[in-house]
Amino acid sequence: MSQRNTPVPAEEVVAEACPLREVLDRVGGKWSIQVLVAVVRGPIRFTELERSIDGISRRMLTLTLRSLERDGLLERTVYPTVPAKVEYRATPIAEELHQHLVGLTQWAERHRSDVAVARRAYDLAAKATTGLTQPFGPRTNTA
Amino acid sequence: MSQRNTPVPAEEVVAEACPLREVLDRVGGKWSIQVLVAVVRGPIRFTELERSIDGISRRMLTLTLRSLERDGLLERTVYPTVPAKVEYRATPIAEELHQHLVGLTQWAERHRSDVAVARRAYDLAAKATTGLTQPFGPRTNTA
DNA sequence: CCGCATCCTAGAGGATACTG
DNA sequence: CAGTATCCTCTAGGATGCGG
DSSP: OOOOOSSOOHHHHHHHHHHHHHHHHHHOSTTHHHHHHHHHTSOEEHHHHHHHSTTOOHHHHHHHHHHHHHTTSEEEEEEOOSSOEEEEEEOHHHHHHHHHHHHHHHHHHHHHHHHHHHHHHHHHHHHHHHSSOOSSOOSSOBO | OOOOOSSOOHHHHHHHHHHHHHHHHHHOSTTHHHHHHHHHTSOEEHHHHHHHSTTOOHHHHHHHHHHHHHTTSEEEEEEOOSSOEEEEEEOHHHHHHHHHHHHHHHHHHHHHHHHHHHHHHHHHHHHHHHSSOOSSOOSSOBO
């Protein structure tokens, strides 16, 4: 699609990439997305989250929740019963974000196999060069 | 939008979150996105990339490029001139991915201020509880 | 039930020097 | 020009135990 060829206007690259980094800073953590996905389905309690997200530690769940709450993606409600009950729910902007993430999910599923193929090809070519020294060029198309 | 409330079907959460993690594994690195954005604009050489991405080291640029190439998002072409010339270009699936990322960018820009506000509110409330002990509940809505 | 405090480790990423 | 090799730092995240 795009086919421009300036010596690369450095500042434009930054301008476009920067907001993306902001997103990743919120959602790029190891657990953020799974928490987000779980919470978007409806209000959910701490322990339920802990159970539905396999492998997460209490500590990381807390940290992730705090981080998302801090950014306004989650809302925390404490019911002062004994023992206490805490509920988390997604805010509107989180649900909106989630929609975009669904787009990414679909991309991933559409191209999962393409990526796998590319990966095998690459690793194979790499092994070829690392192994015996081939008569012709290394691992890439020498055009 | 969503308002279901089962004890959270754990496996569905995994099923939805997993492809997303795959995407992040490719693009979640500190530099991947900036490289992607730069490359999508058209074929570009190593040194041009190095110049257009501020703060990146030769090492990290190489690693990031290799990683993206391995996943079939970038294509590397070596022109055997002296000194050598290497060109990187985005593959179709990378451009497709880029489209989705643009969606995320727009979300980020739409809600940049909302997030900033939420953040200040949170930090302020936190400071309140950490500081003097307030007569009424901690930092969250006790419903 | 919900969470904070503490300790610890692996690996991402920076700085720098060398090379076909 | 376009990388590799080496070394070093720093922090995200895991394990565990206590407490309201």
